[in-house]
Structures are given as structure tokens and as C-alpha cells.
Amino acid sequence: MSGAALLEPSLLAALYAAADRVATDWASLRQDANSGEEVRRTARGIVEATVAAAADDHAPTQLLPHSPLTRRLANLVRGGFIAEAGSLTPPPTIGELLQTLAALDRVTLALEPGWDRQFVDRLSGPDGLELVVEVAHDLRSPLTSILFLAETLQRARSGPVTPLQERQLGLIYSAAFGLSSVASDVIELARGGDRLPDLDPLPFSVNDILESVRDIVQPIAEEKGLEIRLGSQTTAFRVGHPVAVSRVLLNLSTNALKFTDEGYVEVTAMDQTGTLVEFAVRDTGRGIPPDAMTMLFQPFRRRQRERDYAFSGSGLGLSICRKLVEAMQSELRVDTTQGQGTRFSFVLDLPLANLGPVPNATLEASVS
Secondary structure (H helix, E strand, O other): OOOHHHHHHHHHHHHHHHHHHHHHHHHHHHHHHHHHHHHHHHHHHHHHHHHHHHHHHOOOOOOOOOOHHHHHHHHHHHHHHHHHOOOOOOOOOOHHHHHHHHHHHHHHHHHOOHHHHHHHHOOOOOOHHHHHHHHHHHHOOOOOHHHHHHHHHOOOOOOOOOOOHHHHHHHHHHHHHHHHHHHHHHHHHHOOOOOOOOOOEEEHHHHHHHHHHHHHHHHHHHHHOOOOEEEEEOOEEEOOOOHHHHHHHHHHHHHHHHHOOOOOEEEEOOOOOOOOEEEEEEOOOOOOOOOHHHOOOOOOOOOOOOOOOOOOOOOOOHHHHHHHHHHHHOOOOOOOOOEEEEEEEEEOOOOOOOOOOOOEEEEEEEEE
16 A cells, blocks of 8 residues: 555645645745745655655655755644644544654654764754754644644544543643743744744734633643632733733743642733733742742753742743843833742733724633
């Protein structure tokens, strides 16, 4: 049986569509049609190797150039394939998706024999930082697959799920989202950490951001028996940087849940004077000890003891939060009391969105 016969035709078409999209974007970005055509041949060669790899456990990559570029293209094709597969009607089964992704992963791994030695050599070389960014990019690709598959299962697109399975899928999604955020933090820090994801201010709903943060961290809270509270007393639609605001609140909420064993974590947005809005994340955790405060915003710090307070093992998350808040012309503040909890907050100047008459919306939600 041929590899083409093993792959679902719609997924094979999605692979080729992803390869062509990668080449088109490549040529557009570099304004070089010749470069785009070369990339198209290589990307389609990756698809052909994937088709063959689906037929057996070996990935025939001898006709592909073994280079970092080819491996990067394989990861780009993978990400594009996931996006293409997500829009297929009828949707493919989870088994068909996993089979295709597994074959594509075998091709990616076969493209760089001896990668471990190359990794060590490059990491200690002058382009070590660039390598770390490449690794972070490569981490986000499989994590995107996990997020996509978990969400597909949660929505019962592949069949009904039990309440227990739905809860477990929520935990998988939250964990994968957290890992993806760490990878993003590494990339952003390498680039300075102060670039806003949405360069131009956009109209957005404050309440929608709070609810999306709650939905993502809810499975973690439930697993620890904690309550997630939302509080909003602000005009719902503002103009600002919603992706950056959401990322800061999500990182702060995840960290609050990590260091809270009982009680709740509260995420709020409150009107201040004029067009100012204060965002805050408060927890009933153990608080931050004084000796940890001096290094709280430093990336790559080390804990002296296992139970010492640290935003994360590397300290990237809080450093990125502060940089993003500063890029939005504000300051990330922290108030903490030992044994009672911690509150992070920042105030943003967010003009009202010109979307017609929108009444003040007050949201008081408590989800256990």
C-alpha cells in the first residue's frame, strides 16, 4: 500500500496547501520570486517525504537538503497543515490527524542527523542566543498541535466526551498553553521583550479579555480546589493593546494559582479618573518574602531552595509582564503580605472605543 493511500486525501491536500502557503509567504516576505520557487520545491519535497514516511517508519529525506532552513520549513509546513486541517469539512478523525503529524515529525527528525552535537556546538558559539530562539519556535509547533487536538476533543467534534474527560482535556489545554507561553517568553526576551504583539491600538472588550483569561486557567483552579473571581466596573469597549493586556493578565493569573493553596484568585478591571483603567490580579496565597522582592523582576534568576518563591523556574514570565506593561506606558506594581496574599496591578490609559452608545457594564462573576 502506498503512503498516499495511507493518508486521508483531504489531509494530503491540506499538506500541499500548507507547503504552497509557506512558499508564497516566504517570497512575499523577501520580495524574491526565485527564492519562493526554491522554497516551494523544498516544501513540497517535505510533503512527499511525509507521504512516504506514512507507509513505514523511515523518512526518505536523502533528496532534501539537510540544513537548518529545511528543518525550519518542515516546522512551518507543520504549523500551516494544522491550520488547514482545522478548517476541513467534514473534520478528520483524531487518528488520521495523529498519523499525519507523526509522519511529518519523522521527516523533521531525519533532516538533522547528529543534531545533539550541533546543538551543543552552536549553543556555546556566537549565535547561541539565536539557537535558543529557534528551539523556542520549534517547541511552539508541537504545542500548537496539542492545543488544536485538545480543543477539537473538548468540542466533541470527534465524538462525545464524558465530564471527566472534558476536565482532563481542559488540564491538557491549560498545560500546553502554559508551555507555549514560556516558549513565547524566550523569543520575546531574546528580542528585547518590549515589543507589543499588536503594534497599533485596537478596540476591544475588557470583559471579554477577563472571561478568556478565566476560561484558560479555570481547569487549573478546579484541580486545586480554588475559586476564580472576576470583577469589572468599566466601560466595556476601549482602545488599546488587547493581546498584550491579555498576556499579562494570563501570566499573572497562572502564577497566582501556582502559589495559592486555598481561597481564590481574583482578576479585576476598574475605571479610574478619566480614561484610566486599573487591571489587577489578587490571590490569597502565601505572599512574597522580602528577600525575593529584590529579584522579582529579574529573568534567569535561581532559587536557593526548592520552595523559594519564583514566578517561574527561569523568571521569564514576570520579566516579560513588566516589559509589556512598560511598553504600554505604565508600571507593574506589587503589594504583598506574608501569609495573606499578593496583588499585582497596572493602570492603562484606554480611550473609549467609538462603537456607538455602549452602556457601562458591571460584571461580578464567581466560578468555583
